[in-house]
Amino acid sequence: MTQEKVRFGAPLKIPGWVNYALIPLVNLVAAFVLSGIVILIVGDDPLEALKVLLYGAFGYPEAIGYTLYYTTNFIFTGLAVAIAFHCGLFNIGAEGQAALGGIGVGLICLYLDGLPFWMIIPLAIIAAAVFGAAWAYIPAYLQAKRGSHIVITTIMFNFIAASLLTYLLVEVVIDPNGQSPESRRFIETTWLPYFHDFLAMPETPLNLSFIYALALSAGFYFLVWQTRWGYEIRVVGQNETAARYAGISPAKNIILAMMISGALAGFVGINEIQGVQHRLILDFTGGYGFVGIAVALMGRNHPIGIFLAALLFGALYQGGSELAFEMKSINKEMVIVIQGLIILFSGALEHMFRPKIEAAYRRIAPRRPVEAS
Amino acid sequence: ADFNPAIVFDMGGKFDKSFNEAAYNGIEKFKKETGIDYMEFEVTQVSQREQATQRMAKKGADIVIAMGFAQAAAVEKAAKANPDTKFTLIDMVVDLPNVQSIVFREEQGSFLVGVAAAMASKSGKVGFIGGMDIPLIRKFALGYKEGVLYANPKAEVIENMTGTTPAAWNDPTKGSELAKSQFDRGADVVFAAAGGTGLGVLQTAADEKKLAIGVDSNQDYLHPGTMLTSMLKRVDVAVYNALMSAKDGTWKPGIQVLGLKEDGVGFSVDEWNKGVLTDDMIAAMEKAKADIIEGKIKVTNYMDQ
Amino acid sequence: MSEQAPALELRRVNKSFGPVHANRDISLSVDRGSIHGIVGENGAGKSTLMSIVYGFYEADSGEIFVKGDRCDIENPQSSIKAGIGMVHQHFMLVDTFTVLENIILGVEGGFRLADGMTAARKELIRLEKEYALEVNVDAIVGDLPVGLRQRVEILKALYRGAEILILDEPTGVLTPQEADHLFRILDTLREQGKTVILITHKLREIMAITDNVSVMRRGEMVAHLKTSETSQAALAELMVGRSVLLQVEKEPAAPKDTLVSIHGLNYLDADDVPRLKDINLDIRAGEILGIAGVSGNGQSELLEVLGGILTPTSGSIRFKDQELVGSKAFTARNLRKIGLGHVPEDRHRAGLVLSFSANECAILGYHDKPEFNKGLRLDRRAIVETCEAYIKKYDVRPPDPYLTASGFSGGNQQKLVLAREMEQNPDVLLVGQPTRGVDIGAIEFIHNQLIKMRDAGKAILVVSVEIEEVMSIADRIAVMFDGEIVGEIAASEATETRLGLMMAGVRENARNKKAAG
């Protein structure tokens, strides 16, 4: 075989570090350069801003805690969007599923708080999963059995979830002693342990659900690439006809993948409601579901990529708030612009520099014969 | 120059056309008068509330103004952790020795503009348009409705909420449609308590030559001639006063309830609504105001129901 | 430009796809007014070369001359301008459009469609007459049988004024009659002075119609010959690099028990159109049953029903004493478990997941077998090893179990699918179009493999539109027409005319009475 490969004259292969490190880095730099220009226009110092951003995201223990806390949410939603993608589905509904997950967690922590914490935690996890999955089930069922386009139904379900959450908070679980649309505070035995409870670090919202998110990432990898169920999901996602010929039911897998997706999104409720807020409130989904789409796509639907993309967005959220804090002319809108530019360059324009970088690499790298593997 | 104030705006941001903006105006006024700069932060994620308040305290703020009911939990935590920092919380109560809680009797102010609305209405139908459907807005609605019925027991109040997500605060076209639908149903005065959405309501009233009532700050200047009045909620004054008192050492913790009596809420009379808001109306409103202060009229607080 | 210059000349053309050097220093000269054949194994680089000529791919290096003039062919536009037309292996048609819309696409003749349409319609009718290419210009292309779609492609090229027409494996999807018709058209084209380049795997066609022939092997041109001076065997040897047996050698069948018995099978499609009408068939162990017929006469539906993908409307299918119709077990998944393999007709659509690696494709449909699983996990090692074994045994090229399926040429993809289904050793094997688009070296191999299975006592059902193929490997032949079995004969008694008549709907027992439908 050696002989044949050499004869076919393989051109130089682009090594992994160029693909997975250099090019993304160049994209990120481009995004920052453009953001810097905008910052310059508003009349501030871009280099200073970059310093603040990085310092704010990673510069001190508290910052890291916050960054990882945001990362946790993005891992959940990124994985959620990714599993649906693997089945060829576009789940725009992670936001609504997260809201439902939070409701599930909230109901457990409000009404079953007599139970010991070692029962509450698994129960809350189950509730988040069940509520999130149930919310994803309906669009999935309609897609699988009735052919209703999942993009629309999940968009609609986001709106409906918001109404449901508001209804519950305004009419049902509202704290009778309070005046705002939030539930009463959960009792302390229902809370998820914080990192600062058992590690020497300052108080941050970072809690056990981060570990849980990492474990799920591993589970995600295992499910998608190492099991026959993941295999089936991927076959359905790539070629439905081939799936049917292979005896794989598209409907079943669509529903399965979406329910897993909904459950994953629902875990945002664990981090937010049980981990940090300790009460059911409005807006806790904070757009994580939408950004999850970018996280999944930038992470190429792979848990490692998703982790890195989630970390990037976690850092942007945390570093961004530091920016808004520290720099007078940078307000929250400016931070949104920077986030958008990063999604644009690292996500949508990710191939912009690729050909040039590859060509440059080919020119610089020494030509060596390709040996057979 | 050692005085170091800070403010944390809630979601919606300091330019929300509503009460965050009023607070911004208050602190800007303070800055202009005293030359003292301040730290500020606009919350965009729920978890930032706590982070921001804590941070202000850590960075050596003498007083942290926290805007909005949603900040209560964050203030409670930060106040416990930073007993030497003063906190002023607007729109919600936290009972701690270093927290000053300021709440407004929005229902009283709404009652008064309800009286004016009922009197200005020829059709006997008036409208209310709220932003996001939360208890605070229902508080406005209830007070308004009671005021309308007080002035004209036969009147009808058409109530609409814009939506159930925060987008409901920034949807002027929806506000405009809601206003149109209320006008179509016969209303000829409309009260908008809906942030940016309200701008659409006021605009539509101007377009359709109907009357509108603004909210929080004085919005009469927007459409002179069709603005009946504005229900004033003096967040700006409260913020300004809190800062001033903290600066000169007279700041006191505890609950401040700002109602008609304290001039914390009220209505606007100015050159823009001259002639629209008639003397009869002003007189009736003044009388109702006096009665409320004296306790002759009881306005229901939605939160107490 | 000189009068003698060839219609098309290529000089030292090179093209690589990543690690694959698909065309290496190709030179070729095609005479005017001739039909020039190009043959070569799967993956030899024929389609790539023609795509370069058509400007669809850009060559890495090399020159192209049209009628003696050097042409910079950068995109299809420039090649259309140079008078080159191409009918691709996979049709380049918009399925939702009418024939007319497809043909005028790109040459609409004005901003308003209406302006150009009338003229185009006239011109098309003229072309159809001139070249005997009848097709209803208002039909939706997606509804047309492949034979007609191909005509649309040819019309498209002619309508653009093509002087040189390239056809990439045009007969792969045609019935013999359709293929004959196509060749008549090509003859007409040659008479009118057009130049035709014909890519095919069928040496019979090369011998029948071309004037010259070039042979490609593994990215290189290995020979240019005058057709009259060569033979099928010589060409086959040049292509494969060794001598090839062109006729399948097999012992007479020794049929045993009936494994599948079909009675009164009917199937109505979603629009309630009957696709299968009262089908009765037995598939016996140790025998190959061939189903011949013009495509679109129910063979696909028969395969899909037997494969558990479609549910029949009525009738009975007994599989080893077990009634399938109406039973829970009648699913594609379960059928595989109880010993029924299925090679789908369309490997791209149904046989493979093109974005998967070869090894993942190698377990499609068998992914829950214990040998591919270790507890909860897929046993990656076992899978790759299995795939390597398939690749070796079936000579799949390139021999890389990690290459994505789309990186293999069509023939090699087919071998992968066949390997997967045959190596699971099913008792009954359904095979749709076993050698569509497959080169002769591989055809020989596949046919032998099927015979070997038969001799091992398996029951095999082969559906093919190639009469030759059915005649050479089947032991018994059933012919389908309009959803019915119009006749069933022993292969030894079959002749091309007899089968051809049945395929046209003429029943054996009532030959002069009526043609059904």
Add this chain to the structure above:
Amino acid sequence: METFHIIVLLLDATFRVATPLVLAALAGMFSERSGVVDIGLEGKMLGAAFAAAAVAALSGSAWVGLGAGIITSIALSMLHAYACVTHKGNQVVSGMAINIVVAGLAPTLGYAWFRMGGQTPPLSGDARFRSLTLPFAETMRDVPIVGYIYAELISGHNIIVYMAAAAVPICAWILYKTRFGLRVRAVGENPHAVDTAGITVDLLRYKALAVTGLLCGIAGSYLSTAHGAGFIRDMTAGKGYLALAALIFGKWRPVPTLFACLLFAFTDAVQARLQGVELPVVGVIPVQFIQALPYILTVLLLAGFVGKANPPKAIGEPYIKER
């Protein structure tokens, strides 16, 4: 008679609310029919709304504002094309990125230029498109039924509403009866076919996206200079997504899409009327439920009647020549 009036008024509101949806959905139609997913409708509308309001405020002319809105939206559309067509980036991510950038940039610029908290000054007079009274509207008002319908429903809208109404047949004509439309439809189904027919796929998609930009620009300008009177942050409030839903609902065809938009707008109008109304049997329905009604209805309709949507076959896939 009362119900008749209510219905006419409801329809009147429906037209106003449907206008930006129709324009945006038609915009999306060109993009998606050419094979490019466009969830960036929201961002393009918002950008146009801002530019139109800002320029109208400065120039005092709504028409100049409209021009600015269109240019801005086309520029954003070209950015989308640059990312997805030229560089084969992910279309969904690109659309999202545009939405996010505009959501931040518009108020930032607004603040820098007008110092009014990210909004533009309120528009009045010629800086705004005002209602037009069609000929004889007032004289005909008293003619029973027809006259009322003419005066209330047909007359009395601003010019952009009529533009939207005209846009539907025009877009349908372009899509189905012109060379450009034929090519757009073809490239969304099978770009390889278009390429082999000698048409540059990329250029064609750029053109289609330019049309998308144009229509989205009108839709956005409507929000800030016709329906509203000035720009406020996030004022599109999800209309871009709703338009996209309508497009899919309408199966990527102009007329069904129009009806989907009208349906969304109608439920919205009805929703405003149902709030707080005591209904027989059920009593007062919670307002949150009523607000969710349009969305619930959409889901039910999709599940019940519309059936499978067949998107353009090549949608979402960047066109890569070499297989």
